[in-house]
Amino acid sequence: MNEAAPGTLVAAIDRLRIRFLDQYNAQHAQLIQLGLQLGEAGDDRDRTQQAKHILHRVAGTAGTLGLKRLGQAATRGEERLHQILGQDSIDNNAARRAIVAFLEVSADFVTA
Amino acid sequence: MKILAVDDDPFILELLDSLVSFMDGHDLLTATDAMHASQVIAQTDDIDCFLVDIQMPGRDGIDLCREIRQNPRYARAPILMLTAMTDKDYIDRAFAAGATDYINKPFEITELTEQLELASRRIAARVGAQERLTQMPSGRYVSETDTPLSLFQPFEIHDVDGVLTLTALENYITKLSRNALYGSSVVGFTLRAADRYFAALSEFDFRSLIVDLAEALSDQLAEHSPLLTYVGNGSFVCILEDGAQLDPAQFIDALNLSIHQMDLHASTGERLHLRMCMGEAVRLFWRPGQQAIACLSQAHTNAECEAQRLERALDLFWNMDQRA
Numbered sequence: 001m002n003e004a005a006p007g008t009l010v011a012a013i014d015r016l017r018i019r020f021l022d023q024y025n026a027q028h029a030q031l032i033q034l035g036l037q038l039g040e041a042g043d044d045r046d047r048t049q050q051a052k053h054i055l056h057r058v059a060g061t062a063g064t065l066g067l068k069r070l071g072q073a074a075t076r077g078e079e080r081l082h083q084i085l086g087q088d089s090i091d092n093n094a095a096r097r098a099i100v101a102f103l104e105v106s107a108d109f110v111t112a
Numbered sequence: 113m114k115i116l117a118v119d120d121d122p123f124i125l126e127l128l129d130s131l132v133s134f135m136d137g138h139d140l141l142t143a144t145d146a147m148h149a150s151q152v153i154a155q156t157d158d159i160d161c162f163l164v165d166i167q168m169p170g171r172d173g174i175d176l177c178r179e180i181r182q183n184p185r186y187a188r189a190p191i192l193m194l195t196a197m198t199d200k201d202y203i204d205r206a207f208a209a210g211a212t213d214y215i216n217k218p219f220e221i222t223e224l225t226e227q228l229e230l231a232s233r234r235i236a237a238r239v240g241a242q243e244r245l246t247q248m249p250s251g252r253y254v255s256e257t258d259t260p261l262s263l264f265q266p267f268e269i270h271d272v273d274g275v276l277t278l279t280a281l282e283n284y285i286t287k288l289s290r291n292a293l294y295g296s297s298v299v300g301f302t303l304r305a306a307d308r309y310f311a312a313l314s315e316f317d318f319r320s321l322i323v324d325l326a327e328a329l330s331d332q333l334a335e336h337s338p339l340l341t342y343v344g345n346g347s348f349v350c351i352l353e354d355g356a357q358l359d360p361a362q363f364i365d366a367l368n369l370s371i372h373q374m375d376l377h378a379s380t381g382e383r384l385h386l387r388m389c390m391g392e393a394v395r396l397f398w399r400p401g402q403q404a405i406a407c408l409s410q411a412h413t414n415a416e417c418e419a420q421r422l423e424r425a426l427d428l429f430w431n432m433d434q435r436a
Contacts, residue, residue: 009221012130020123056167060196061123063218071218075196082199 017065021111027054028103028110035099039092045085048095052081055102062109070109077102113232114158116141118149118176119165119194124217128163131221138228146171150179157185161231164211166195166202174202174209181210187245187253187270188238190231194219203288207339208274213283234279245270248320250327256319263310266344267319272326274338281341285351285396285404298407299350299358300391300415301329301367304422306346309384317378322346324376325388332367349411351396360390389422391415 034051038044055078063071080098084091117128117140125142132140141156143149145168153159162180166173173193180186193206196217203214212231215224245253245268255268268277276284285298303309303325310318322342329340329348336358340350352358368387376384391414394407 009130009134012134013127013221016123016127016130053167056196057121060194060217061121064124064127065218068218078196 013065017067020061020065020067021109025110027058028106030054031099031103031106035096035103038090038096038099044090044092044095048081048085048090051095051099052078052085055081058106067109069105073102073105113138113160113228113235114141114156115139115161115163115228116143116149116152116156116159117163118143118146118168118173119163120144120168121165124165124194128224131224132228135225135228138232145169146173146176146179149176153180153183153186159186159189160235161189161228162186162191164191164193166193166206174205174211177206177211178209181270184245184253188255188268190234192227192231200288203284204337204339207276207280207284208337212277212280214287246319248323250320250323252323252327254319254323261315261318262344263307263346264344266342267322269323269326269342272323273330274333274340275326275330276339276341278341278343281339281349281351282405282408284339285408286401288404295353296396297352297393298396298411299352299393300411300413301348301350301388302391302415302419303346304387304389304419306419309346309386313378321376321384321386324374325371325386328367328371328374329388332363332370343408343412345416347412347415349408349415352393358390358393360392364388364390389415389418391418 031051031054034047037047055074059071059074059078061071062068062074077098080101081095084095084098115132115138117125119125119128119142122144125144129140129142132138141152141159143152147170149164162177164173164176173195177191177193180189180191190212191210193211193214194217195202195206195214206214213227215227241257243255243257246256247253252272253270261267266278269275303322309321313321325346326340326342326348329350330338333340333350333352336352338350338352340348343349371386371388376386378384391411394411394414396404396407
């Protein structure tokens with residue numbers, strides 16, 4: 001790594017983290033929407049899959065950008081939804097609980 | 113080193129771009145999905161290393177990894193999988209598809225930097241040793257250098273299902289969590305009297321014979337989704353989910369029968385009567401990192417001890433026969 005790297009790289013990650021948080025509201029809102037739709041007409045497996053995909057991405061990105069608490073909550077949520085998707089039929093209540101548990105943490109990272 | 117990073121997450125790509133720009137001597141190309149990556153690969157012929165996310169929309173990273181390996185130019189290029197997947201099945205499939213190593217997301221910048229530097233050093237060492245791939249009569253490829261092969265020297269075997277490089281197998285076994293290795297075992301397989309075949313055959317024939325044995329092992333173990341590698345001295349080590357469940361006598365009979373049916377010959381035309389044997393399985397139960405590497409050595413030793421025992425028993429039998 002070049003000599004100027006450590007400080008400048010930290011600054012670059014800081015800038016990325018700020019941009020990630022600026023755009024994070026949309027993912028939080030999408031998860032609320034998917035949680036609300038569970039149990040209504042339509043494909044709950046697809047909704048659970050979509051929620052899992054959002055959590056998967058948040059888990060990888062947030063943790064790498066230094067938002068460890070958000071990343072860990074997303075990992076737990078993703079694992080729970082993975083278990084639910086492994087069953088023959090989707091347990092709506094369990095899926096909703098997993099999403100809500102994540103949203104409790106996620107709300108702290110949503111900017112006004 | 114020119115690196116191609118493939119990830120559907122723009123933040124990760126941007127982070128990698130920042131990281132690589134701060135490292136000396138590396139360039140980064142990026143692609144947002146497997147199809148985009150295929151286009152970049154088709155337009156660029158000097159990529160040295162790949163960073164590939166496993167879960168992407170459309171074709172996943174495992175499928176892309178397989179495609180990269182099918183390109184002879186990239187048969188040996190390091191492919192580091194980036195994954196937030198905790199499921200062992202994804203990791204197993206990634207290695208079986210040709211991944212060299214994997215990095216868990218979220219990752220630490222220092223970890224990724226070290227991995228890239230390591231990949232760069234390996235490439236340089238390979239170039240320094242003038243290593244290259246040579247095609248065998250079976251169509252498979254093996255690595256070789258200008259220096260003569262020794263019996264105990266491992267070499268890479270490419271394009272056989274489940275056969276990895278030794279480096280990849282060591283990465284696999286050291287990175288997987290203790291939990292994930294709970295039910296796995298390592299089993300060693302050895303060609304009996306390997307030293308005699310090595311002395312009698314040309315280097316090319318010996319390499320060819322080892323590739324044929326790798327194919328036979330891979331086929332016989334197929335239902336167990338094995339990950340195996342050649343470790344030198346006519347021996348292979350193999351990681352199995354349920355290795356301890358294999359019935360050694362039954363399995364070795366089936367393996368040796370399949371080798372017999374392959375009707376293998378040296379290039380002189382001489383028929384090769386090859387016999388493999390299997391060592392006692394070593395359970396990986398709760399043994400992480402370097403302890404897991406020690407299990408590979410133990411499995412290798414077990415197989416070679418079994419080969420020596422069988423050869424001694426055979427000698428004893430003939431000696432008794434002569435005395436009678």
